[in-house]
Amino acid sequence: MPKVLISDKLSPAAVQIFKDRGIETDVKTGLAPDELKAIIGQYDGLAIRSNTKVTTEILAAATNLKVVGRAGIGVDNVDVPAATARGIVVMNTPFGNSITTAEHAIAMMFALAREIPEANASTHAGKWEKNRFMGVELTGKVLGIVGCGNIGAIVADRAQGLRMRVIAYDPFLSHERAKELNVEKMELEELFPRADFITLHTPLTDATRNIIDSKAMAKMKKGVRIINCARGGLVVEEDLLAALESGQVAGAALDVFKTEPAKENPLFGNSKVVCTPHLGASTSEAQENVALQVAEQMADYLLTGAVTNALNIPSVSAEDAPKLKPYMTLANQLGSFAGQLTETGIREVKIEYMGHVASLNTKPLTAVVLEGLLKPMNEAVNMVNAPVVAKERNIKVSEVKTETEGDYHTLVRLTVTTDKRERSVAGTLFGGDKARVVEIKGISIEAELGSHMLYVTNQDKPGFIGALGTLLGANGVNIATFHLGRSEAGGDAILLTQVDQPVSNELLEKVRALPQVVQAKFLTFA
Secondary structure (H helix, E strand, O other): OOEEEEOOOOOHHHHHHHHHOOOEEEEOOOOOHHHHHHHHHHOOEEEEOOOOOEOHHHHHHOOOOOEEEEOOOOOOOEOHHHHHHOOOEEEOOOOOOHHHHHHHHHHHHHHHHOOHHHHHHHHHOOOOOOOOOOOOOOOOOEEEEEOOOHHHHHHHHHHHHOOOEEEEEOOOOOHHHHHHHOOEEOOHHHHHHHOOEEEEOOOOOOOOOOOEOHHHHHHOOOOEEEEEOOOOOOEOHHHHHHHHHHOOEEEEEEOOOOOOOOOOOOOOOOOOEEEOOOOOOOOHHHHHHHHHHHHHHHHHHHHHOOOOOEOOOOOOOOOOHHHHHHHHHHHHHHHHHHHHHOOOOEEEEEEEEEEHHHHOOOHHHHHHHHHHHHHHHOOOOOOOOHHHHHHHOOOEEEEEEEOOOOOOOEEEEEEEEEOOOEEEEEEEEEOOOEEEEEEEOOEEEEEOOOOEEEEEEEEOOOOHHHHHHHHHHHOOOOEEEEEEEEOOOOOEEEEEEEEOOOOOHHHHHHHHOOOOEEEEEEEEOO
16 A cells, blocks of 8 residues: 655645545654654655755655655755656646636736725724825726736736736737737737736746846836736846836736745835735635645556656656657757747647657657747646647647658657747657757758757858857857758858857857857757
8 A cells, every 4th residue: 555645734635535545644744854854765655835845865765755746836845856866756736826826916916006005004003094095997907918828818817807908928829829818919019018017927937037127117108017926036126116216117016026035125115016925826725726636646646657747757658668768858859949949929839750759659759849849938837738738828739650761760850830930850869869950940960969059040151160169269168069051052051069058148149240140049958
């Protein structure tokens, strides 16, 4: 009989799920790290929230542990690579908090519009300052949503019920999905001057970090109100304070902060700012939902081997696993390559399996391709929920299998159609298990993808390679490998360069300024 330890507070109903399924369950909350380390070897499963820290040391002592289940989305308290190395599945519940987070954003918008926190404090103090608090109506106002994924879509629906007009910026929102949501899709530069309220629902990535800074706020409608219930770091807090003081921004409502726990912050004490301590997921219903979900998922895995919402393995049988392992690496690299280059809404994804790979179970491979493709736009995506996320965004996904061999014994080609262009990338396995990219946009090229890659498309002109090498060297970037391909002499060319350190945005701009360059991107691969 499997045995599970619940080390953080979960709903009694979740405990009952384990027991009803015949799983022995112990509830021991508030354990110190040494206490957890001393007993973890007895258990097959560990159910947690955010308090328990599943460190390398804990995992090393977990000699029987098969699964860690996190009731919630964040797994910052779990050493996922260490768990993977020990063959321990890490699960979460990525969609359990969506409704409650969306509702919190709406509540913050109401509080901001009617100055409820300040009015509440004033009234409690016996001041009765009825004329001091002159709010604004939400009806007829324009709500700008930055990030229209699962949570953003719920916010849009609720706002429309308030008779607000909704506009949205999300580079990965298809026109079909926007139409379905009844929102007007537009670029960020168009959204800023039109929105009366702006709410953020995007993950924190290199592309979105500091997305709301002084330059962005200067482009907004004077008197705009900003709500952030997504991630700290999306808003430059010092710039927001300056915009509040100048009157460019009328108010802000923040549930998240750059540094948390936020004991000190330049915005604290400002009467125009509504603050809550990261309460987006803090409702009894949400906590109940994620607890029940994680209990069901863990029980299924321990009793039947079924894998749901795993962060570190795909849904795949024990028989297929060794055959698919090298293809998993290739699939993730192809998806990640295309995802890091994609900057507009994805309409269609086609994955072609040719030769030997076509005879295998390709479903987990497609999931891994989608994970790599969608990860740059949604940090919660994993190889299990990636197909669901693609479906929610109305991305058409198709597989084409051809067992006949072509130029290669085995080949996987990914073609991504966006609102602006079609891009393809293909790869194969050399030596049976070594992933290689062999084609980009129809141009033959052979490249092994390293941790840091510089991708450049350019016109094939004499002197370009030398100029690029000189520029990188002058900026302290060491070149490990060069991989070149071209359509024809003097035509379109592609360069993939593996470098020993990250390429800064400043250096990228210098690369893009070279006369022959069409596009330059810095890509990273695990």
